[in-house]
Amino acid sequence: MVNMIDTGNTAWVLLCTALVFFMTPGLALFYGGMARSKNVLGTIMQSFFLIGVISVEFILLGYTLIFGDDIHGIIGDFSKFGLGGAETTILSDTHIPELAFVAFQCMFAVIAPAIMSGSITGRMRFAPFVVFALLWSIFIYNPMAHWIWGGGFLSDLGALDFAGGLAIHVLSGVSGLTLCMLLGRRRGYGRMPMLPHHLPMTILGAAILWFGWFGFNAGSALGVGFLAANAVLTTQISAAVGIVGWVLVEMLHRGKPTVLGAASGGVSGLVAITPAAGFVTPMAAIIIGFVGAVVCYLAVAIIKNRIGYDDSLDAFGIHGVGGTWGAIATGLWATTTINPDGANGLFYGGSLLWPQLLSLVIAYVFAVVGTFILFKIVSAFMDMRVSIGSESLGIDISEHGEGAYNQSEFKSSGRFISSNQTSLL
Helix, strand or coil: CHHHCCHHHHHHHHHHHHHHHHHHHHHHHHHHHHCCHHHHHHHHHHHHHHHHHHHHHHHHHHHHHHHCCEECCCEECCCCHHHCCCCCCECCCCCCEHHHHHHHHHHHHHHHHHHHHHHCCCCECHHHHHHHHHHHHHHHHHHHHHHHHCCCHHHHHCCCCCCCHHHHHHHHHHHHHHHHHHHCCCCCECCECCCCCCHHHHHHHHHHHHHHHHHHHHHHHCCCCHHHHHHHHHHHHHHHHHHHHHHHHHHHHHCCCCHHHHHHHHHHHHHHHCCCCCCCCHHHHHHHHHHHHHHHHHHHHHHHHHHCCCCCCCHHHHHHHHHHHHHHHHHHHCCCCCCCCCCCCHHHCCCCHHHHHHHHHHHHHHHHHHHHHHHHHHHCCCCCECCHHHHHHCHHHHHHCCCCCCCEEECCCCCEEEHHHHCCC
8 A cells, every 4th residue: 555655745735834834923923013013913813713613623623514324405414423434545546645635624624714703803803703713614614615516506507716716715815704704893993004014924924825825835736746836836926926017016006115015015916816827828827917906995095084994914905815816817817728628718618717716605595694693693602802901901811911112101109111011910
């Protein structure tokens, strides 16, 4: 059995697993830098803690619900509960141990609800968020991942999602938007500035995300070869042109290029290419990344302000909108020349666009309805939003009892006491 293992493919998938793991701490820094200083630790914690919670959920339950034997195209069965039977199995198509595939997919499951946290920064209590994220992973992410990757009805309809544009970015972005609207705006939103407190941290997070994204997309080839190489190149090109596209539009709209805009443009390009990375040519990736950055900028800088919803760190504006465009673009530019196991998009004479559009409608409806139901269930037992005083004080102190920085506060005794010490008084 050992001789059946392709060591090159296995090494590649294990390396990509580590790269995708690194994305969640990168996301924490990306979001943390954009938060206000009083909320930075709470923002980071929402991503970092989920590495623990969702990893356990995925190993015990998530993997079998996604990749267990299909039940009527809706969900996997419990044949692989607790990874039963996976310990010594080798995947026949790529000749890698199934446990390597489990580890790789686990990292996808971890980052999906972490992305959603960017919509509710600064106003949701930590414990209810963790409970909600756990339920969301079980009842929303797992079924959607099964539908598109595990032999469910969307894959039967012909929908394609190479690395998670639909199952991760659209689903988490739309759920984040729904969640932030259910919670309501941050107090003072639209009347007082809520600027990023540490842009260098955000740039570092964006760079880590970009680095990890090569594993995210190219690792989805599950082996070393032409497909992985194409995914690496399309990922790089789309992210690069995303920076250019966002900054150009920003200069035309606001007059000056910003560092935050460059970081946002790069991530927009990465999100847009994710569902298409293993199906389109590098030249198509240029168009996908540029258009992705433009539509995400419009969503973040114009549409959000006109509608008035408080998507704190633009999880929907970048991940939801970028993932939506990426799914559509896959239906336009996918070609079997790149991936014989895929399909031809509209520009190559195929009919892939229609299942792509249908899958988007299903994902949007499922995310909105599912998030609404789970929110109502959790809110029946727990207070979802922090109090007025806690929101004013900040999530870091009110929820976690610690501050990110040793800022001094003057007390009536005349002594200066660090913010970390004030929680003890």
